Amino acid sequence: MTATTGELAVRTRGLRKRYGQLDAVAGVDLSIRSGEVFGLLGPNGAGKSTTVEILQGHRARDAGEVEVLGEDPATATRSWRGKVGIVWQDESAPGELTVRETVRHFSRYYPNPRQPDEVIELVGLAEKAGSRIKALSGGQRRRLDVALGVIGGPELLLLDEPTTGFDPGARRQFWSLIRQLAAEGTTILLTTHYLEEAEALADRLAVIAGGRIAAEGTPAHLRESYSGEATVEWTEPDGSPRSERTTTPTRTVAGLMRRYDGEIPGLRISRPTLEDVYLRLTGQESAR
């Protein structure tokens, strides 16, 4: 191990997992620094959940190295579990208990839990604290899941598609919760297939497709490195639209200026958005 290991909350090298004939995870290298919010972005079936489940210690890997908070999750100890908070994609909590009973009970499992009422407040369930879980809406249950994920005061929080099924308002509320946890120093790994979510929350993100990391970096870095080509669009004198993809749009426009006297009709120069980059990296470009 190198000296940098200490600063990494998560480190994987050559991570692999196979289901039958399918390489769900085909050699993933991840380095997540302590204190950062890391987004793992990819379409359904790209290998996000499998990767996260291996990091949680809930799925065995076929090959590769994994270190989460300095330990191999496959042989995790109780004290390790106390430092890692998990929010799964699909969850259920016993429906007959109230929100407060459940959160309070889960706090007992941890050596240094947060205050249950404070956590209920944090996820915006204060008004529902006395309600039975079976009476909660889907979004409220999800918030309870988050509450149970953070009740132990984790150093690392692993969230697998936490906002799937949220309405836009609830999603914004959830984002501010994540920012607050990050500000408190919690390292956060979240998977999502919502690009705007990754862009809004993540300090760095990795795009995963077909079980491999297709690109990695800050959102701005990704946009710059993968959006070199601009599209120049204009209208020909006969009225037909033309477009050209180029890495040198200025030269294209200069050429057009020589052909047209004055204004170039219908001129438009566009750079790909992060979404275009994402769709190209994940091989979904034609979907647009």
Next chain:
Amino acid sequence: MTTTDLPARRATSERLPGAWSLGLHQGALELRQFFRQREQVVFTFAFPIVILFLFASIFSDDVEGAGITASQLYVPAMIAAGIMSTSFQSLGLSIAIERDEKVLRRLRGTPMPPSAYFLGKIWLVLVTGALETVALLVVGTVFYDIELPADAADWLTFGWVFLLGLTGCALLGIAISSVPKSARSASSVVVLPFLVLQFISGVYIAIDTLPGWMLNIGALFPLKWMCQGLRGVFLPESAKILESAGSWEYGRTALVLGAWCIGGLLLCLGTFRWKSRGEG
């Protein structure tokens, strides 16, 4: 005492909470959940009482030479079946459902020691099993001429048959919960063997009318011995002649039930799964 009283988070203490006290909390929570599901409560407690009422009313003749009525035979039998239903059946079903609904997986993601979970289940089963037994004893003494034993030795026997039987059946229930692939198939996987055992262990049909090979199979499992031990506690000595050995065989009963407790524990430790099959 709760850990929530800690003044600040990230306190200096890194001590993980102990399994025993967590198990007590877990048990309290299990009981709260159980009693909040009113339908389940009514069904769980009413079922053995209804069955006792049916059988003890249909078959009420004197048993020749034994000095008892057939109704009296059904009381200890249904107490044994009640103990098994609150332990084996209810745990087999509820744990299969908790596994299917990922409640177990979530618990596995916390630093909860697994023993706290099992302790919680044991408290649940102890309380519900005791309540079930009391209810059946009330029905038995009021309607079917069962007399509560007068001497302490019988109560002691009752105590260990109850505890060993309940524990063995609870462990078997935990073990069988890992067999069904989903919550939907759990009821057939759990209920059928329980039903068969009740027939071949002398719960519904008196043991002296069962074919020998059936009795022999039944004798491999705890239920037969629980029935026999409880007959020894609640029936007069004259009823001994109905037993295949002509005696209550307390020693052998303790041996078989004790063996099931140890074997059941090993089985649970070796086979328990926190996730559904096929979930990796």
